[in-house]
Amino acid sequence: xxxxxxxxxxxxxxxxxxxxxxxxxxxxxxxxxxxxxxxxxxxxxxxxxxxxxxxxxxxxxxxxxxxxxxxxxxxxxxxxxxxxxxxxxxxxxxxxxxxxxxxxxxxxxxxxxxxxxxxxxxxxxxxxxxxxxxxxxxxxxxxxxxxxxxxxxxxxxxxxxxxxxxxxxxxxxxxxxxxxxxxxxxxxxxxxxxxxxxxxxxxxxxxxxxxxxxxxxxxxxxxxxxxxxxxxxxxxxxxxxxxxxxxxxxxxxxxxxxxxxxxxxxxxxxxxxxxxxxxxxxxxxxxxxxxxxxxxxxxxxxxxxxxxxxxxxxxxxxxxxxxxxxxxxxxxxxxxxxxxxxxxxxxxxxxxxxxxxxxxxxxxxxxxxxxxxxxxxxxxxxxxxxxxxxxxxxxxxxxx
Numbered sequence: 001x002x003x004x005x006x007x008x009x010x011x012x013x014x015x016x017x018x019x020x021x022x023x024x025x026x027x028x029x030x031x032x033x034x035x036x037x038x039x040x041x042x043x044x045x046x047x048x049x050x051x052x053x054x055x056x057x058x059x060x061x062x063x064x065x066x067x068x069x070x071x072x073x074x075x076x077x078x079x080x081x082x083x084x085x086x087x088x089x090x091x092x093x094x095x096x097x098x099x100x101x102x103x104x105x106x107x108x109x110x111x112x113x114x115x116x117x118x119x120x121x122x123x124x125x126x127x128x129x130x131x132x133x134x135x136x137x138x139x140x141x142x143x144x145x146x147x148x149x150x151x152x153x154x155x156x157x158x159x160x161x162x163x164x165x166x167x168x169x170x171x172x173x174x175x176x177x178x179x180x181x182x183x184x185x186x187x188x189x190x191x192x193x194x195x196x197x198x199x200x201x202x203x204x205x206x207x208x209x210x211x212x213x214x215x216x217x218x219x220x221x222x223x224x225x226x227x228x229x230x231x232x233x234x235x236x237x238x239x240x241x242x243x244x245x246x247x248x249x250x251x252x253x254x255x256x257x258x259x260x261x262x263x264x265x266x267x268x269x270x271x272x273x274x275x276x277x278x279x280x281x282x283x284x285x286x287x288x289x290x291x292x293x294x295x296x297x298x299x300x301x302x303x304x305x306x307x308x309x310x311x312x313x314x315x316x317x318x319x320x321x322x323x324x325x326x327x328x329x330x331x332x333x334x335x336x337x338x339x340x341x342x343x344x345x346x347x348x349x350x351x352x353x354x355x356x357x358x359x360x361x362x363x364x365x366x367x368x369x370x371x372x373x374x375x376x377x378x379x380x381x382x383x384x385x386x387x388x389x390x391x392x393x394x395x396x397x398x399x400x
Contacts, residue, residue, distance in 0.1 A: 087224060091179055093212060094219040094257050102212065103179055105145065108222065112375035113230045114143030116176065118336035119270065119310015122155040122187060124167040127367040127387075131336040132172045134387035135369055139176065142371055142383075145222075147178050150310045150333075151185025151237070151270025158197025165201050168337075174209040181220060182213040183234040185270035185310065186241060217251020219258040230266070230374065233258035237271035237309075241286045252293065259302035264378040267294060267307040267328070274323045274330045276360050277312025278344045295326040305378045308370070310334035313341040315368060315384040318358040319400040322351035329400050331382055333370040340364040359384060359396045368395075 089107040092099045108114065116135050121128060138144070153168065154161050173180055188198050206213050212220070213234075220232040233255040239247040258265045271283070273291035280287065290307075298304045306329040316332035343362035350357045359382070366388030373381045383397045 089222050089224045092221050092223060093214055095215045107224050108145050109143045111143045112373045114145045115372040116144055116147045117308045117331055117333040117370040119150040120152040120334040121149060121168055121337045122153050123337040127339055128172050128337040130387045131367040131369055132175055134392040135176050144178055147176055147180040148268050148308050149180055149182040150268050150308050151183050152187045152310060153182055154198040155187055157192050158194030161198040161201035165205055169211055170209055179210040179212060181234060183268050183270060184216055184236055186238045189238050216248040217254040219254045221261055228261045228263050231258040231261040231263050232266045235269040237269040240289050241271055259297055264303050264305040264374050266305055269309055271311050272309035272330055272332045273307060274318050275312050275332055276344045276348050277314050278341055279312050280345050291327050294328045298328055299326055303378055304328045305374050306331060306380050313338050314362040316360050317382045317398045318348055319356045321354045322348055322358060324353050329380060331370050331372060335368045339367055359398050361395050
């Protein structure tokens with residue numbers, strides 16, 4: 001019987017070790033956007049983290065695939081797998097003082113830039129392990145170039161941040177074998193004791209095993225020689241949800257840098273600018289402000305193809321113009337470690353500003369992630385996956 005919280009309607013264009021009890025859910029509310037930040041400098045790493053305790057017109061699809069951890073590769077997949085072309089590209093990072101080479105990587109395939117999206121990954125446990133194993137399996141079949149981690153990278157107190165990140169990234173997500181671009185979420189700023197220690201641990205991990213988080217906001221571009229193929233902007237959305245003098249700001253300067261490349265742009269932030277998740281009931285004003293900022297950049301000529309987010313513990317995909325004319329398409333993926341919450345509102349079904357419809361999956365038992373392909377002309381294809389009990393199921397897909 002279909003899950004009533006899986007609301008899937010065709011789009012016209014076709015279509016875990018530290019105890020999880022450390023994790024405490026939270027959210028914030030506020031109005032407005034903080035001033036554009038000066039990107040923060042990264043604190044110097046402290047001594048290595050202690051060893052953690054041992055681990056004891058869319059076509060809806062339902063395609064189960066075996067993804068047992070025992071069957072999956074123990075080493076990261078090589079960068080020259082089926083998702084890559086033969087030519088070499090470079091990932092460059094901009095934090096305010098110019099572009100800096102970060103890592104070589106294969107150029108995206110003809111299918112476009114392949115993105116794995118997994119927000120709210122900050123709990124060690126079986127669910128995160130299974131979500132990671134699913135990504136590894138999918139990357140043997142789909143183009144995968146980057147892993148996007150839109151916030152809430154660490155749950156629990158800051159005193160265990162280094163140990164937790166060792167599991168979340170080094171022992172889990174880094175096994176995918178792709179660069180991982182992170183952004184900060186509300187749990188990196190509040191809710192649990194010593195959140196500043198979480199940010200310190202994450203900034204110290206920048207550059208480790210492909211992880212990228214040099215500051216609270218930054219731009220990324222993928223270059224083949226002197227040609228930029230794609231750009232991304234990681235933003236600090238908690239500066240909108242919880243503004244104040246100690247917050248760094250959303251990071252519109254980083255967004256402008258990415259937009260200035262004149263190529264398809266992907267924005268990465270924790271809070272979604274459109275959502276039917278449970279946070280919508282008290283954070284609709286945050287969504288609206290984020291949507292306004294992105295809509296204005298798009299109207300000014302920025303090639304924003306989509307924004308990826310987490311925060312809501314569900315899987316969602318909403319096409320452009322869904323909630324308001326000019327809005328950017330949204331993918332929400334917040335189930336990789338903490339799983340699905342119950343369903344929220346229905347205000348985006350159907351889209352109020354266009355006949356188009358989207359995808360929404362809540363109240364399910366597993367974890368999961370999204371896979372997004374962005375083509376050179378900015379077209380987007382999204383697939384939403386649930387992982388559980390060694391299996392992976394494509395819940396739905398959508399294109400715009």
